[in-house]
Every structure is written in C-alpha cells, then in structure tokens.
Amino acid sequence: MRRVVALYRSSVGKKILMAVTGFIWIGFLAGHMLGNLKAFQGAGAFDTYAHHLRILGEPILPYKGFLWIFRAVMFLALVIHVLLSWQTSRLSWAARTTKYRRQESLNFDFASRWMRWTGVLILVFLVYHILNMTTGTLHAGFEAETTTQSFAFHNLVTGLGNPWVAAIYIVAMVAILFHLWHGVWSLFQTLGASHPKYVGWRRPIAVVVSIVIFFGFVSIPMAILTRIVHLQ
Amino acid sequence: MNLTLHVWRQAGSSAPGRFETYQAKDVSEHASFLEMLDLVNEDLTREGKEPIAFEHDCREGICGSCGMMINGVPHGPNKMVATCQLHMRFFHDGDVIWIEPFRATAFPVVRDLVVDRSALDRIMDAGGYISVRTGSAPDANALPIRKHESDLAMDAAQCIGCGACVAACPNASAMLFTSAKVSHLGMLPQGQPERWTRVVDMIAQHDLEGFGTCTNHGACQEACPKGISVDFIAHLNRDLLKSSWKAAEPPASAVAGGR
Ligand code: HEM
Ligand code: SF4
Ligand code: FES
Numbered sequence: 429m430r431r432v433v434a435l436y437r438s439s440v441g442k443k444i445l446m447a448v449t450g451f452i453w454i455g456f457l458a459g460h461m462l463g464n465l466k467a468f469q470g471a472g473a474f475d476t477y478a479h480h481l482r483i484l485g486e487p488i489l490p491y492k493g494f495l496w497i498f499r500a501v502m503f504l505a506l507v508i509h510v511l512l513s514w515q516t517s518r519l520s521w522a523a524r525t526t527k528y529r530r531q532e533s534l535n536f537d538f539a540s541r542w543m544r545w546t547g548v549l550i551l552v553f554l555v556y557h558i559l560n561m562t563t564g565t566l567h568a569g570f571e572a573e574t575t576t577q578s579f580a581f582h583n584l585v586t587g588l589g590n591p592w593v594a595a596i597y598i599v600a601m602v603a604i605l606f607h608l609w610h611g612v613w614s615l616f617q618t619l620g621a622s623h624p625k626y627v628g629w630r631r632p633i634a635v636v637v638s639i640v641i642f643f644g645f646v647s648i649p650m651a652i653l654t655r656i657v658h659l660q
Numbered sequence: 661m662n663l664t665l666h667v668w669r670q671a672g673s674s675a676p677g678r679f680e681t682y683q684a685k686d687v688s689e690h691a692s693f694l695e696m697l698d699l700v701n702e703d704l705t706r707e708g709k710e711p712i713a714f715e716h717d718c719r720e721g722i723c724g725s726c727g728m729m730i731n732g733v734p735h736g737p738n739k740m741v742a743t744c745q746l747h748m749r750f751f752h753d754g755d756v757i758w759i760e761p762f763r764a765t766a767f768p769v770v771r772d773l774v775v776d777r778s779a780l781d782r783i784m785d786a787g788g789y790i791s792v793r794t795g796s797a798p799d800a801n802a803l804p805i806r807k808h809e810s811d812l813a814m815d816a817a818q819c820i821g822c823g824a825c826v827a828a829c830p831n832a833s834a835m836l837f838t839s840a841k842v843s844h845l846g847m848l849p850q851g852q853p854e855r856w857t858r859v860v861d862m863i864a865q866h867d868l869e870g871f872g873t874c875t876n877h878g879a880c881q882e883a884c885p886k887g888i889s890v891d892f893i894a895h896l897n898r899d900l901l902k903s904s905w906k907a908a909e910p911p912a913s914a915v916a917g918g919r
C-alpha cells in the first residue's frame with residue numbers, strides 16, 4: 429500500500445495507475461461486448477446469459493453476490509481513473525497559462541488531443557447506460573428481472589429500437605473508439621512496455637483493439653434498427 | 661528575400677508582452693535564422709530602438725540555448741535542427757513569420773524571446789552523483805557494456821537541454837528531457853548504484869517545477885532537434901515502476917564496475 433501511495437505522489441505514478449485502471453476497463457469492455465453478441469443468438473441465449481451473471485457463485489455467494497463484487501471493482505477502477513485524469517489535467521493546464529499565438533499540432537494521432545473530452549463523454553454515457561439498461565429509470569418499456577428470469581433481451585430490443593436511444597449508444601461508442609485508439613497505445617508506453625521485440629506492434633494492436641470493440645458494440649444497435657435482431 | 665516578422669516583445673518577466681511587426685529586407689538564403697535576427701537587430705539599433713533579445717551561444721546546435729517558437733513549431737519548420745542551424749533557404753520571399761518564446765509556467769520569460777530554463781538544470785541536480793572509482797584511469801574494456809545499451813545511452817546523451825520538448829508539449833511536460841537524462845545514466849554501468857533513487861528524485865523535481873503530466877502525445881519527439889525518442893519515456897516509466905520495489909534493496913555493488 430505504501431508503494432501505491434508513493435507512486436500516486438508522482439506524475440508518472442498517477443499515469444501508471446490510470447493505465448492499470450484503463451486496462452481493467454478494457455478487459456470489462458471485451459467481456460461485455462462478447463456477452464452482447466449473444467443477442468444474435470436470440471432471446472433465450474441472451475436472457476440465460478444475463479440470468480447466469482446474477483446467480484454466478486451460488487450457493488457460496490448470495491444471489492447477485494458476484495455481480496455486486498464485480499460492480500464494486502469496476503466502480504473503484506473508474507473512480508481512480510477519473511480522479512487521476514482530473515488531477516493530471518489540472519497539473520497540465522497550470523503548466524501553461526499563457527497560450528501560444530500560433531501552435532502547430534505535432535502529436536502522433538488525432539485521438540490523443542481529445543482524450544479528456546472523449547473521457548467525459550464516456551462518463552456521461554455510463555450514467556445514462558445504467559439508468560437505461562440496468563435500473564430502467566430512463567427506459568419506457570423496462571421489465572425488471574426476477575430471481576428466476578431475466579428480461580434483458582426484451583429490454584435491449586425495445587430500448588435500442590428507438591433510433592434516438594440507438595444514436596446515443598453509437599455516439600458513445602465513437603468516443604470509446606477514439607479514447608482507446610490513443611489509450612491502448614498510451615497504456616503500453618505508460619507501463620514501460622517498449623521492448624524492441626514488440627515495440628512496432630503497439631500501434632497496430634491499439635488500432636485493432638479499438639476497432640474490434642467499436643464494431644462489436646455498434647453491431648447491436650445496428651442489428652436492432654435494421655430488425656436483424658427483433659422480438660419473437 | 662523580404663519577410664514580415666511578428667515578434668513577441670516583453671521588457672521583463674513581469675512586464676506585459678505584445679507582438680511587434682518588423683520587415684526583414686534582403687535576407688540571404690544562406691543566412692541562418694539567428695543571423696537574420698541579427699540583421700533585423702542592426703536595423704532596430706540604427707533606428708534607436710531596443711533590439712530583440714534572444715538567447716544564443718554556440719550557434720552550432722550543441723548548447724541548446726537558442727530555442728524559440730517559429731510559426732508554431734519549436735526551432736522552426738526544419739526537422740532535427742536547432743534554431744541556430746535553421747537556414748533561411750527554408751523560407752520564401754514574402755513569408756510571414758510568427759516568433760514567440762517557449763511558453764511554460766516553469767520557463768518564465770526573462771525578456772522578449774529569452775526564457776529561464778534553469779528548471780531543467782534543477783532536474784539534473786536532483787539526479788545527484790554517480791559512484792565511480794577515482795584514481796588512475798581504468799583499463800579499457802574493464803567495464804563491460806552491451807553494444808545495444810551503449811548505443812541507446814549515447815542516443816539519450818544527445819539531449820542538449822533546449823526545452824523544445826516542453827515547448828511543443830500540449831501539457832508543457834518535460835518528460836522527454838527527463839527521460840533522456842534518466843535513461844542516459846540508467847543504461848550505463850556507471851549509473852547503476854543510484855539508478856532506482858535517481859529516477860524517483862528526478863521525477864519528483866520535474867513535478868515540483870510545475871511541468872505538466874505526460875499524456876504520450878509525442879509532439880516532443882517531433883520537435884526535438886536531437887531526435888530523442890519517446891521510447892526513453894517508456895524506459896523512464898519502467899524504471900519508476902521498478903523503483904517501487906528496487907529502491908528499498910541495497911545496491912548490488914556500492915561502486916559501479918566493482919573493485
Ligand atoms: C470504458 C471506460 C474507459 C476506458 C476503457 C479507458 C481507458 C483508458 C486508457 C487505456 C488510457 C491510457 C492510460 C495511459 O496513458 O497509459 C486512458 C487515459 C485517459 N482517460 Fe480513460 N478510459 C475510460 C474512461 C474514462 C473516463 C470516464 C474519463 C474521464 C472522465 C477518462 C479520461 C482519461 C484521460 C484524461 C486520460 C489521459 C489522457 C492520455 O493519456 O492521453 N477515461 N483511458
Ligand atoms: S529532449 Fe530534445 S527537445 Fe527536449 S531538451 Fe533535450 S534536446 Fe531539447
Ligand atoms: S546556439 Fe547553441 S544550440 Fe543553437
């Protein structure tokens with residue numbers, strides 16, 4: 429713990445913690461995306477999957493026990509990532525208070541300049557997404573799950589069937605695409621992973637990861653809008 | 661060629677600054693950028709005006725003092741050269757050139773285009789000493805080092821401390837400079853005993869000076885007149901991470917290179 433605190437004190441340590449928490453979230457995105465793709469197998473597969481997430485670990489864990497532990501870890505990782513992005517951004521803003529009259533942008537990729545704003549978009553989307561698909565607060569036809577049955581497929585299709593809702597999801601996925609386009613590359617760099625054996629692969633890996641995650645997620649609202657995926 | 665210059669003029673660190681417009685007439689394409697400014701200054705002096713203050717020393721790209729922002733790029737449009745080695749043949753008749761000092765809170769303007777870069781020196785100081793055997797010259801090859809590492813250390817040692825990396829960085833971070841200095845000693849056998857404390861101390865000083873936090877944009881590498889690679893930043897990050905368990909261990913040998 430002392431070491432984590434010592435790391436946190438330095439600007440580089442803050443970045444390392446951001447990279448680790450960002451990596452945890454990439455892992456989550458990959459799993460979540462694969463789960464979502466079950467929508468293509470129809471209501472049965474999708475609802476069983478959603479229900480399984482709630483009874484995972486039973487009887488050692490109570491109903492939804494695993495889910496809540498998982499949510500707590502993800503929440504903690506997000507809080508660390510966002511707080512540190514706020515702190516590092518403030519340090520950087522203070523480091524140049526007089527702007528240039530003219531400044532060419534010399535950076536590697538367009539996405540790196542937008543990290544803070546794509547990050548804020550993702551945060552706003554996460555709140556909306558939970559209110560929309562988890563609690564159902566912002567979902568007209570929401571059906572809450574019971575301890576024996578999930579209605580995730582119904583909620584997914586009725587929710588994303590609304591083009592406006594689908595548009596929100598698609599815009600958010602564009603933000604994630606850009607955030608990861610730079611983020612995945614940046615993560616290697618921040619964690620010091622630059623061995624000559626794979627240093628040339630870091631950019632291609634970032635491009636592939638961000639594009640796969642983007643298309644994996646966007647395929648769902650697209651399939652629902654075009655009625656490839658629909659209620660029985 | 662004839663040029664229009666918009667130059668930042670500021671009488672002192674706390675005085676307000678503004679752009680002034682000057683005409684540079686009959687500039688030879690063989691002149692360097694600093695020689696072009698010298699000519700403008702001669703005109704200004706003849707007119708009884710205050711010449712433009714800019715820093716310069718070696719004029720051969722090794723001292724690092726001549727940095728300035730030229731049309732939004734540190735050291736101007738030509739890659740891998742310092743301002744003193746930028747030649748006017750890279751400009752065209754009728755060009756408009758904006759000239760500004762490097763801007764960072766840690767680099768206060770002293771006058772016009774001159775900024776105080778001593779924050780970079782203090783980062784070097786924070787790195788401290790290295791332990792080497794003194795006395796008679798060591799035998800050649802007594803300190804083995806792999807070619808790959810010695811080449812990398814020499815690449816890092818190219819850094820002239822000009823501050824262009826800070827100037828180009830959207831976060832005004834000095835991570836490229838600091839990484840070059842950390843890596844240069846950290847890769848050599850002479851730098852090993854203090855390796856894990858040096859990186860912590862230099863980063864701490866970097867942060868203390870008010871430089872921003874690196875977000876791996878890479879603008880620094882593009883601006884660097886010595887072609888320092890951002891791979892050194894990865895090396896620094898790796899050393900900082902390792903330092904969290906290595907710094908506590910006693911060094912393998914108190915003196916690099918053994919007895
Ligand atoms: C699904 C959620 C998210 C994922 C997967 C993610 C991933 C990442 C990754 C991998 C990095 C690179 C870390 C590094 O430099 O090594 C990063 C950086 C960053 N993230 Fe996130 N992030 C997410 C959400 C957010 C949110 C909600 C915010 C802010 C509100 C945010 C703001 C930032 C900022 C400011 C940076 C630093 C910019 C940079 O390094 O260029 N991120 N993110
Ligand atoms: S790293 Fe390059 S740009 Fe930065 S101070 Fe050293 S020589 Fe100048
Ligand atoms: S004057 Fe020395 S590097 Fe330009």
